[in-house]
Amino acid sequence: MIDGIFITHAHADHINGLLSKIILPELSIPMYMSSATYEIFQITAFDDLAKHMSKDQLGTFSISEWKNFILRGEGPFARNINTFEHGSPIELSPGELSITPCRAGHIVGATGYVFEFIDLQKTLLYTGDFTLRSLKSVKGATFADLSSVDVLVCEGTNLSKLNNRRMDSFKTFADKIVNTVAQGGTVVIPAFSIGKAQEAVALVSEIQASYMDSNIKLKVAGLAGQVTKVCARYSNALLNLNLSEVGANVIISSAGTMKDDTTIARFVKQVLPDHKSLLVKGSFFDEEYSGWASNFQLNRAKRIRYGGEDFEVNCEIYEFKIPLHAELYEIESLVTSLKPKTVHFVHTVGQGHHNVTPKFDEDQEMHWGKNFQPIELT
Ligand SMILES: [Zn+2]
Numbered sequence: 205m206i207d208g209i210f211i212t213h214a215h216a217d218h219i220n221g222l223l224s225k226i227i228l229p230e231l232s233i234p235m236y237m238s239s240a241t242y243e244i245f246q247i248t249a250f251d252d253l254a255k256h257m258s259k260d261q262l263g264t265f266s267i268s269e270w271k272n273f274i275l276r277g278e279g280p281f282a283r284n285i286n287t288f289e290h291g292s293p294i295e296l297s298p299g300e301l302s303i304t305p306c307r308a309g310h311i312v313g314a315t316g317y318v319f320e321f322i323d324l325q326k327t328l329l330y331t332g333d334f335t336l337r338s339l340k341s342v343k344g345a346t347f348a349d350l351s352s353v354d355v356l357v358c359e360g361t362n363l364s365k366l367n368n369r370r371m372d373s374f375k376t377f378a379d380k381i382v383n384t385v386a387q388g389g390t391v392v393i394p395a396f397s398i399g400k401a402q403e404a405v406a407l408v409s410e411i412q413a414s415y416m417d418s419n420i421k422l423k424v425a426g427l428a429g430q431v432t433k434v435c436a437r438y439s440n441a442l443l444n445l446n447l448s449e450v451g452a453n454v455i456i457s458s459a460g461t462m463k464d465d466t467t468i469a470r471f472v473k474q475v476l477p478d479h480k481s482l483l484v485k486g487s488f489f490d491e492e493y494s495g496w497a498s499n500f501q502l503n504r505a506k507r508i509r510y511g512g513e514d515f516e517v518n519c520e521i522y523e524f525k526i527p528l529h530a531e532l533y534e535i536e537s538l539v540t541s542l543k544p545k546t547v548h549f550v551h552t553v554g555q556g557h558h559n560v561t562p563k564f565d566e567d568q569e570m571h572w573g574k575n576f577q578p579i580e581l582t
Protein backbone atom coordinates (compact mmCIF):
# COMPACT_ATOMS: atom_id res chain seq x y z
CA MET A 205 0.00 0.00 0.00
CA ILE A 206 1.39 3.38 -1.02
CA ASP A 207 -0.20 6.46 0.58
CA GLY A 208 1.51 9.05 -1.51
CA ILE A 209 4.30 9.70 -4.00
CA PHE A 210 6.47 12.75 -3.33
CA ILE A 211 8.24 14.14 -6.35
CA THR A 212 11.33 16.28 -5.80
CA HIS A 213 11.73 17.91 -9.22
CA ALA A 214 11.13 17.74 -12.94
CA HIS A 215 14.41 16.13 -14.10
CA ALA A 216 13.84 12.93 -16.04
CA ASP A 217 15.72 10.72 -13.56
CA HIS A 218 13.35 11.86 -10.80
CA ILE A 219 9.98 12.00 -12.53
CA ASN A 220 9.95 9.93 -15.70
CA GLY A 221 8.19 6.62 -15.55
CA LEU A 222 5.48 8.03 -13.28
CA LEU A 223 2.96 8.17 -16.04
CA SER A 224 3.27 4.78 -17.57
CA LYS A 225 4.98 2.59 -15.02
CA ILE A 226 3.24 3.60 -11.84
CA ILE A 227 0.34 5.84 -12.45
CA LEU A 228 -1.49 4.43 -15.41
CA PRO A 229 -2.11 1.04 -13.78
CA GLU A 230 -2.68 2.50 -10.33
CA LEU A 231 -4.66 5.66 -10.75
CA SER A 232 -5.62 6.30 -7.17
CA ILE A 233 -2.24 7.06 -5.57
CA PRO A 234 -2.01 10.72 -4.58
CA MET A 235 1.06 12.49 -5.91
CA TYR A 236 2.68 15.57 -4.45
CA MET A 237 4.88 18.02 -6.28
CA SER A 238 5.52 21.76 -6.38
CA SER A 239 3.34 23.70 -8.79
CA ALA A 240 6.45 24.67 -10.80
CA THR A 241 7.44 20.99 -11.12
CA TYR A 242 3.98 20.08 -12.33
CA GLU A 243 3.97 22.89 -14.89
CA ILE A 244 7.38 21.85 -16.23
CA PHE A 245 6.30 18.21 -16.34
CA GLN A 246 3.26 19.17 -18.40
CA ILE A 247 5.74 20.21 -21.08
CA THR A 248 8.38 17.51 -20.76
CA ALA A 249 6.13 14.51 -20.09
CA PHE A 250 6.00 14.20 -23.84
CA ASP A 251 9.39 12.48 -23.83
CA ASP A 252 8.36 10.13 -21.07
CA LEU A 253 5.21 9.07 -22.87
CA ALA A 254 7.01 8.64 -26.17
CA LYS A 255 9.54 6.36 -24.50
CA HIS A 256 7.20 4.27 -22.42
CA MET A 257 3.88 3.97 -24.18
CA SER A 258 3.49 1.12 -26.59
CA LYS A 259 1.57 1.38 -29.87
CA ASP A 260 -1.21 -0.65 -28.25
CA GLN A 261 -1.46 1.75 -25.33
CA LEU A 262 -1.51 4.76 -27.64
CA GLY A 263 -4.32 3.34 -29.74
CA THR A 264 -5.63 5.87 -32.22
CA PHE A 265 -4.44 8.88 -30.23
CA SER A 266 -1.22 10.78 -30.71
CA ILE A 267 1.27 11.28 -27.90
CA SER A 268 0.31 14.94 -27.47
CA GLU A 269 -3.38 14.01 -27.29
CA TRP A 270 -2.49 11.54 -24.55
CA LYS A 271 -0.37 14.13 -22.82
CA ASN A 272 -3.22 16.66 -22.74
CA PHE A 273 -5.74 14.04 -21.66
CA ILE A 274 -3.64 12.69 -18.84
CA LEU A 275 -2.03 15.81 -17.48
CA ARG A 276 -4.51 18.61 -17.85
CA GLY A 277 -7.88 19.50 -16.42
CA GLU A 278 -9.82 16.48 -15.27
CA GLY A 279 -7.41 13.91 -16.71
CA PRO A 280 -6.59 10.84 -14.61
CA PHE A 281 -3.15 12.12 -13.67
CA ALA A 282 -4.32 15.63 -12.83
CA ARG A 283 -6.99 14.25 -10.47
CA ASN A 284 -4.33 12.66 -8.25
CA ILE A 285 -1.88 15.52 -8.30
CA ASN A 286 -1.58 17.74 -5.27
CA THR A 287 0.55 20.76 -5.95
CA PHE A 288 2.04 22.97 -3.28
CA GLU A 289 4.16 26.04 -2.72
CA HIS A 290 7.29 25.53 -0.63
CA GLY A 291 6.85 25.97 3.11
CA SER A 292 3.21 24.94 3.55
CA PRO A 293 2.93 21.56 5.35
CA ILE A 294 1.15 18.59 3.77
CA GLU A 295 -1.21 16.71 6.09
CA LEU A 296 -1.10 13.07 5.08
CA SER A 297 -2.09 11.56 8.43
CA PRO A 298 -2.72 14.44 10.85
CA GLY A 299 -1.21 13.99 14.28
CA GLU A 300 1.15 11.23 13.11
CA LEU A 301 3.13 12.60 10.23
CA SER A 302 3.75 16.15 9.11
CA ILE A 303 5.52 16.74 5.81
CA THR A 304 6.96 20.12 4.89
CA PRO A 305 8.21 20.72 1.35
CA CYS A 306 11.18 23.11 1.22
CA ARG A 307 12.95 24.82 -1.66
CA ALA A 308 16.02 22.77 -2.64
CA GLY A 309 17.93 25.12 -4.98
CA HIS A 310 19.14 22.99 -7.98
CA ILE A 311 16.42 23.95 -10.51
CA VAL A 312 13.18 25.93 -10.41
CA GLY A 313 10.57 23.99 -8.40
CA ALA A 314 13.05 21.54 -6.82
CA THR A 315 11.91 20.37 -3.41
CA GLY A 316 13.35 18.68 -0.33
CA TYR A 317 10.91 17.12 2.13
CA VAL A 318 11.02 17.27 5.92
CA PHE A 319 9.12 14.31 7.39
CA GLU A 320 8.23 14.73 11.07
CA PHE A 321 7.09 11.49 12.70
CA ILE A 322 5.23 12.94 15.64
CA ASP A 323 4.79 9.85 17.88
CA LEU A 324 8.34 8.68 17.29
CA GLN A 325 9.68 12.21 17.74
CA LYS A 326 11.96 11.74 14.76
CA THR A 327 12.66 13.99 11.82
CA LEU A 328 13.90 12.90 8.40
CA LEU A 329 15.06 15.22 5.62
CA TYR A 330 15.07 13.98 2.04
CA THR A 331 17.07 16.54 0.04
CA GLY A 332 16.48 15.43 -3.55
CA ASP A 333 19.03 17.03 -5.89
CA PHE A 334 20.00 20.29 -4.22
CA THR A 335 22.29 23.28 -3.89
CA LEU A 336 22.73 25.32 -0.75
CA ARG A 337 24.25 28.11 -2.86
CA SER A 338 21.91 30.29 -4.85
CA LEU A 339 22.07 29.85 -8.60
CA LYS A 340 21.16 32.56 -11.11
CA SER A 341 17.67 31.19 -11.77
CA VAL A 342 16.84 29.77 -8.34
CA LYS A 343 17.73 30.59 -4.75
CA GLY A 344 19.50 28.07 -2.50
CA ALA A 345 17.89 25.40 -0.33
CA THR A 346 15.92 26.57 2.70
CA PHE A 347 16.27 23.27 4.59
CA ALA A 348 19.78 24.31 5.61
CA ASP A 349 18.03 26.55 8.17
CA LEU A 350 16.57 23.61 10.13
CA SER A 351 18.08 23.24 13.58
CA SER A 352 18.63 19.47 13.40
CA VAL A 353 17.32 16.22 11.90
CA ASP A 354 17.62 12.58 13.01
CA VAL A 355 18.02 11.08 9.56
CA LEU A 356 19.36 12.78 6.45
CA VAL A 357 18.80 11.25 3.01
CA CYS A 358 21.21 13.27 0.94
CA GLU A 359 22.05 13.63 -2.72
CA GLY A 360 25.67 12.60 -3.32
CA THR A 361 26.29 13.13 -7.05
CA ASN A 362 29.61 14.88 -6.50
CA LEU A 363 30.92 12.20 -4.14
CA SER A 364 31.53 10.01 -7.16
CA LYS A 365 33.52 12.61 -9.07
CA LEU A 366 37.25 13.03 -8.95
CA ASN A 367 37.01 16.76 -9.30
CA ASN A 368 34.30 18.88 -7.89
CA ARG A 369 33.02 21.23 -10.50
CA ARG A 370 32.67 24.93 -10.04
CA MET A 371 31.14 27.54 -12.23
CA ASP A 372 33.75 28.93 -14.59
CA SER A 373 34.48 32.65 -14.71
CA PHE A 374 31.39 34.65 -15.55
CA LYS A 375 33.53 37.58 -16.70
CA THR A 376 35.35 35.48 -19.32
CA PHE A 377 32.06 34.02 -20.51
CA ALA A 378 30.51 37.51 -20.76
CA ASP A 379 33.53 38.91 -22.65
CA LYS A 380 33.48 36.05 -25.17
CA ILE A 381 29.79 36.60 -25.87
CA VAL A 382 30.09 40.37 -26.17
CA ASN A 383 33.13 40.08 -28.47
CA THR A 384 31.52 37.46 -30.71
CA VAL A 385 28.42 39.60 -31.17
CA ALA A 386 30.53 42.72 -31.76
CA GLN A 387 32.37 41.07 -34.66
CA GLY A 388 29.10 39.91 -36.23
CA GLY A 389 29.27 36.27 -35.17
CA THR A 390 26.68 34.02 -33.59
CA VAL A 391 26.87 32.33 -30.19
CA VAL A 392 25.23 28.91 -29.87
CA ILE A 393 24.74 27.41 -26.41
CA PRO A 394 23.27 23.90 -26.38
CA ALA A 395 21.92 23.21 -22.90
CA PHE A 396 19.74 20.70 -21.11
CA SER A 397 16.16 21.99 -21.25
CA ILE A 398 15.52 21.99 -17.52
CA GLY A 399 17.93 23.85 -15.25
CA LYS A 400 21.05 24.40 -17.36
CA ALA A 401 19.11 26.25 -20.08
CA GLN A 402 17.53 28.62 -17.55
CA GLU A 403 20.91 29.26 -15.94
CA ALA A 404 22.33 30.10 -19.37
CA VAL A 405 19.33 32.35 -20.10
CA ALA A 406 19.74 34.18 -16.78
CA LEU A 407 23.48 34.61 -17.43
CA VAL A 408 22.97 36.02 -20.91
CA SER A 409 20.21 38.37 -19.64
CA GLU A 410 22.63 39.63 -17.04
CA ILE A 411 25.19 40.26 -19.80
CA GLN A 412 22.53 42.07 -21.84
CA ALA A 413 21.77 44.29 -18.87
CA SER A 414 25.36 45.08 -17.95
CA TYR A 415 26.69 45.61 -21.49
CA MET A 416 23.89 47.90 -22.65
CA ASP A 417 25.37 48.70 -26.07
CA SER A 418 26.31 45.10 -26.88
CA ASN A 419 23.36 44.53 -29.25
CA ILE A 420 22.84 40.97 -27.93
CA LYS A 421 19.66 39.44 -29.34
CA LEU A 422 18.80 36.30 -27.41
CA LYS A 423 16.67 33.45 -28.65
CA VAL A 424 15.70 30.42 -26.56
CA ALA A 425 14.72 27.62 -28.91
CA GLY A 426 12.94 24.29 -28.62
CA LEU A 427 11.86 22.65 -25.39
CA ALA A 428 14.27 24.95 -23.50
CA GLY A 429 12.15 27.92 -24.62
CA GLN A 430 8.88 26.40 -23.38
CA VAL A 431 10.40 25.38 -20.05
CA THR A 432 12.00 28.81 -19.59
CA LYS A 433 8.58 30.47 -20.06
CA VAL A 434 7.19 28.41 -17.17
CA CYS A 435 10.24 29.00 -14.97
CA ALA A 436 10.00 32.75 -15.60
CA ARG A 437 6.86 32.82 -13.46
CA TYR A 438 8.85 31.45 -10.52
CA SER A 439 12.21 33.14 -10.96
CA ASN A 440 13.06 36.83 -10.64
CA ALA A 441 16.13 36.43 -12.84
CA LEU A 442 13.91 35.23 -15.71
CA LEU A 443 11.07 37.70 -15.17
CA ASN A 444 11.94 40.42 -17.65
CA LEU A 445 13.53 38.50 -20.48
CA ASN A 446 14.43 40.42 -23.57
CA LEU A 447 14.02 37.79 -26.29
CA SER A 448 14.13 38.16 -30.08
CA GLU A 449 12.87 35.77 -32.69
CA VAL A 450 14.33 37.73 -35.60
CA GLY A 451 18.05 38.39 -36.03
CA ALA A 452 19.07 36.50 -32.89
CA ASN A 453 22.84 36.37 -32.35
CA VAL A 454 22.89 34.39 -29.11
CA ILE A 455 20.95 31.15 -29.28
CA ILE A 456 20.26 28.86 -26.34
CA SER A 457 18.67 25.64 -27.49
CA SER A 458 17.75 22.29 -25.99
CA ALA A 459 20.74 20.00 -26.32
CA GLY A 460 18.50 16.96 -26.59
CA THR A 461 20.77 14.17 -27.68
CA MET A 462 22.74 16.51 -29.99
CA LYS A 463 21.63 14.21 -32.77
CA ASP A 464 21.55 15.15 -36.36
CA ASP A 465 17.86 15.78 -37.01
CA THR A 466 17.25 18.19 -34.15
CA THR A 467 16.83 21.97 -33.92
CA ILE A 468 20.15 22.26 -32.16
CA ALA A 469 21.90 20.48 -35.03
CA ARG A 470 20.77 23.22 -37.40
CA PHE A 471 22.36 25.91 -35.21
CA VAL A 472 25.53 23.94 -34.57
CA LYS A 473 26.07 23.26 -38.27
CA GLN A 474 25.59 26.96 -38.93
CA VAL A 475 28.32 28.10 -36.50
CA LEU A 476 30.94 25.34 -36.95
CA PRO A 477 32.43 26.66 -40.22
CA ASP A 478 32.19 30.35 -39.25
CA HIS A 479 35.40 31.81 -37.82
CA LYS A 480 33.51 34.72 -36.22
CA SER A 481 31.17 32.48 -34.22
CA LEU A 482 31.30 30.77 -30.84
CA LEU A 483 30.02 27.37 -29.73
CA VAL A 484 29.71 27.03 -25.97
CA LYS A 485 30.26 23.51 -24.81
CA GLY A 486 29.81 22.33 -21.27
CA SER A 487 26.21 23.05 -20.48
CA PHE A 488 25.20 19.84 -22.19
CA PHE A 489 27.69 17.64 -20.42
CA ASP A 490 25.86 16.67 -17.31
CA GLU A 491 27.37 15.90 -13.96
CA GLU A 492 25.09 12.91 -13.66
CA TYR A 493 25.85 11.41 -17.04
CA SER A 494 29.40 12.32 -17.91
CA GLY A 495 29.61 9.92 -20.84
CA TRP A 496 26.50 11.44 -22.32
CA ALA A 497 26.47 13.20 -25.71
CA SER A 498 29.55 11.25 -26.72
CA ASN A 499 28.05 11.08 -30.19
CA PHE A 500 29.04 14.72 -30.38
CA GLN A 501 32.73 14.85 -29.59
CA LEU A 502 34.21 18.28 -29.96
CA ASN A 503 37.88 18.60 -29.36
CA ARG A 504 40.60 20.65 -30.89
CA ALA A 505 40.16 18.90 -34.22
CA LYS A 506 40.05 21.07 -37.31
CA ARG A 507 37.30 18.95 -38.80
CA ILE A 508 34.53 16.96 -37.21
CA ARG A 509 32.06 14.50 -38.60
CA TYR A 510 28.55 15.40 -37.56
CA GLY A 511 25.36 13.91 -38.86
CA GLY A 512 27.11 12.12 -41.70
CA GLU A 513 28.77 15.33 -42.91
CA ASP A 514 32.30 16.62 -42.53
CA PHE A 515 32.61 20.07 -41.04
CA GLU A 516 35.54 22.36 -40.96
CA VAL A 517 35.73 23.71 -37.41
CA ASN A 518 36.49 27.41 -37.69
CA CYS A 519 34.39 28.74 -34.86
CA GLU A 520 35.76 29.10 -31.36
CA ILE A 521 34.74 26.34 -28.98
CA TYR A 522 34.56 27.46 -25.39
CA GLU A 523 33.91 25.22 -22.42
CA PHE A 524 31.69 26.74 -19.78
CA LYS A 525 30.28 24.43 -17.15
CA ILE A 526 27.03 25.09 -15.35
CA PRO A 527 27.05 22.87 -12.24
CA LEU A 528 23.65 22.35 -10.60
CA HIS A 529 24.45 19.81 -7.90
CA ALA A 530 25.63 20.12 -4.31
CA GLU A 531 29.40 20.42 -4.15
CA LEU A 532 31.35 18.53 -1.50
CA TYR A 533 31.51 21.62 0.75
CA GLU A 534 27.72 21.97 0.61
CA ILE A 535 27.19 18.33 1.59
CA GLU A 536 29.63 18.73 4.46
CA SER A 537 28.01 21.94 5.60
CA LEU A 538 24.56 20.27 5.65
CA VAL A 539 25.86 17.28 7.60
CA THR A 540 27.64 19.54 10.07
CA SER A 541 24.77 21.93 10.69
CA LEU A 542 21.86 19.44 10.83
CA LYS A 543 23.78 16.94 12.97
CA PRO A 544 21.90 13.82 11.78
CA LYS A 545 22.71 10.55 13.55
CA THR A 546 22.34 8.71 10.27
CA VAL A 547 23.06 9.84 6.72
CA HIS A 548 22.00 7.88 3.65
CA PHE A 549 23.64 8.99 0.42
CA VAL A 550 21.50 8.38 -2.64
CA HIS A 551 21.93 9.51 -6.24
CA THR A 552 25.56 8.41 -6.10
CA VAL A 553 27.74 5.34 -6.41
CA GLY A 554 27.66 2.54 -3.83
CA GLN A 555 29.81 2.01 -0.76
CA GLY A 556 33.50 1.86 -1.52
CA HIS A 557 33.15 3.35 -5.01
CA HIS A 558 32.94 7.01 -4.12
CA ASN A 559 36.01 9.10 -4.79
CA VAL A 560 35.32 11.73 -2.20
CA THR A 561 34.38 11.21 1.44
CA PRO A 562 32.76 14.08 3.27
CA LYS A 563 33.98 14.89 6.77
CA PHE A 564 31.76 13.57 9.57
CA ASP A 565 31.72 13.27 13.32
CA GLU A 566 32.68 9.84 14.58
CA ASP A 567 29.24 9.06 16.02
CA GLN A 568 27.47 9.75 12.73
CA GLU A 569 26.52 6.68 10.75
CA MET A 570 26.97 6.72 6.97
CA HIS A 571 25.26 4.58 4.36
CA TRP A 572 26.05 4.65 0.69
CA GLY A 573 23.53 4.48 -2.17
CA LYS A 574 21.55 1.31 -1.89
CA ASN A 575 18.28 2.05 -3.57
CA PHE A 576 15.02 0.52 -2.39
CA GLN A 577 16.39 -0.43 1.03
CA PRO A 578 14.02 0.52 3.83
CA ILE A 579 15.36 3.20 6.15
CA GLU A 580 15.09 2.47 9.89
CA LEU A 581 14.12 5.45 11.99
CA THR A 582 15.50 4.18 15.29
ZN1 LIG B 1 18.11 16.98 -10.91
Ligand SMILES: [Zn+2]
Pocket residue numbers: 215217218333492551
Ligand atom coordinates in the same frame (compact mmCIF):
# COMPACT_ATOMS: atom_id res chain seq x y z
ZN1 LIG C 1 19.12 13.75 -10.48
